[in-house]
Amino acid sequence: MMGEGLTILGIESSCDDTAAAVVRADPHQGAVILSSEVQGQTDLHADFGGVVPEIAARAHVERLDLCVERALAKAGVGLGDLDAIAVTAGPGLIGGVLSGVMLAKGICAATGLPLIGVNHLAGHALTPRLTDGVEFPYLILLVSGGHCQFLIVSGPNTFERLGGTIDDAPGEAFDKVAKLLGLPQPGGPAVEQAARLGDPARFRFPRPLLDRPGCDLSFSGLKTAVLRARDDLVARQGGITQQDRNDLCAGFQAAVAAVLAEKSRRALFICLDRSYHPKAFAVAGGVAANATLKAALETVSAATGTPFTAPPLRLCTDNAAMIAWAGLERFRTEGPDAMTLVARPRWPLDPRAAPMIGSGKKGAKA
Numbered sequence: 001m002m003g004e005g006l007t008i009l010g011i012e013s014s015c016d017d018t019a020a021a022v023v024r025a026d027p028h029q030g031a032v033i034l035s036s037e038v039q040g041q042t043d044l045h046a047d048f049g050g051v052v053p054e055i056a057a058r059a060h061v062e063r064l065d066l067c068v069e070r071a072l073a074k075a076g077v078g079l080g081d082l083d084a085i086a087v088t089a090g091p092g093l094i095g096g097v098l099s100g101v102m103l104a105k106g107i108c109a110a111t112g113l114p115l116i117g118v119n120h121l122a123g124h125a126l127t128p129r130l131t132d133g134v135e136f137p138y139l140i141l142l143v144s145g146g147h148c149q150f151l152i153v154s155g156p157n158t159f160e161r162l163g164g165t166i167d168d169a170p171g172e173a174f175d176k177v178a179k180l181l182g183l184p185q186p187g188g189p190a191v192e193q194a195a196r197l198g199d200p201a202r203f204r205f206p207r208p209l210l211d212r213p214g215c216d217l218s219f220s221g222l223k224t225a226v227l228r229a230r231d232d233l234v235a236r237q238g239g240i241t242q243q244d245r246n247d248l249c250a251g252f253q254a255a256v257a258a259v260l261a262e263k264s265r266r267a268l269f270i271c272l273d274r275s276y277h278p279k280a281f282a283v284a285g286g287v288a289a290n291a292t293l294k295a296a297l298e299t300v301s302a303a304t305g306t307p308f309t310a311p312p313l314r315l316c317t318d319n320a321a322m323i324a325w326a327g328l329e330r331f332r333t334e335g336p337d338a339m340t341l342v343a344r345p346r347w348p349l350d351p352r353a354a355p356m357i358g359s360g361k362k363g364a365k366a
């Protein structure tokens with residue numbers, strides 16, 4: 001099922017990570033990540049409470065060619081060993097996407113290599129095939145600081161969106177809750193750590209949208225509920241104790257996990273109602289690092305007899321190996337793109353699904 005001995009360079013610059021990677025797929029050995037370079041920009045945006053598009057784009061321009069050089073050197077290949085170049089062509093912050101697309105076009109023009117424009121979300125969604133060789137069709141939940149959606153993946157370019165957040169992404173909610181409780185950023189790991197020492201039953205936070213059918217999600221009300229609970233404590237006690245903070249984190253995390261688990265159960269049942277069994281239920285994105293969430297999703301998956309998989313974290317968060325792999329899959333089935341390839345700020349994976357609302361702190365989601 002893997003590629004026919006293809007070596008692809010992947011380039012990613014759609015948000016705040018500058019990344020390049022070389023992936024080789026061989027019919028006998030499967031897929032091998034020869035190198036994967038990721039240079040984050042967290043430090044550059046730290047003072048601004050979110051990613052500043054102009055700063056991100058400038059940093060990508062300054063760092064991309066060195067990043068590509070490093071990826072090639074670590075993989076031990078030259079441009080002459082490549083079969084094609086895959087680049088994120090959207091969705092994302094347009095200045096960053098443009099930086100990557102222009103670099104890829106430049107290399108392709110100079111070398112004659114084929115160019116493949118990759119949808120960043122397709123990169124995330126196809127990762128379980130790179131890491132675990134999962135076969136189509138499968139269900140994936142993308143949960144990160146910028147993404148939150150359920151997708152049925154039935155081909156390299158065939159995605160059906162079953163639902164997603166109507167406001168914040170879960171990672172954003174973790175980050176905002178951390179901020180309002182005085183915990184460090186990124187908030188996810190800090191909230192998870194505090195929650196370990198907390199009582200999830202002390203504060204009963206809402207389970208948003210559970211009363212509505214379908215797989216859509218909402219997280220902004222949950223964040224507001226944590227804010228109110230904090231303000232109540234401050235009004236009554238004049239401040240919050242460490243135990244209050246731990247209990248608030250535990251209650252919030254329990255609500256996020258419960259909502260995502262229930263919506264995952266519904267997404268799995270949508271597949272089963274159509275009389276097919278997904279080959280796997282995969283979760284990807286930074287929030288998938290959360291142990292409580294992962295355990296809840298695994299339980300739901302097991303209840304329907306569906307194998308559960310979570311790619312390693314370095315391949316869940318933004319990286320270029322997933323772009324190289326998604327490019328490789330597209331290249332094999334559809335061939336390259338023309339040099340007229342355009343960078344797109346919005347690019348939904350499923351063109352039939354209704355447009356998503358909200359754009360989050362990391363820019364447009366789809």
Ligand code: KG4
Nearest residue numbers: 144145146171186187188189286287290317
């Ligand atoms: O996929 P990712 O690295 O970046 C993008 O969103 O592009 O995801 C980062 C998000 C952050 O919001 C972070 O707080 C969250 O993932 N995160 C977690 C955990 N580790 C990272 N959320 C909950 N629990 C964690 N252990």
Ligand code: ZN
Nearest residue numbers: 120124317318
């Ligand atoms: Zn991403």
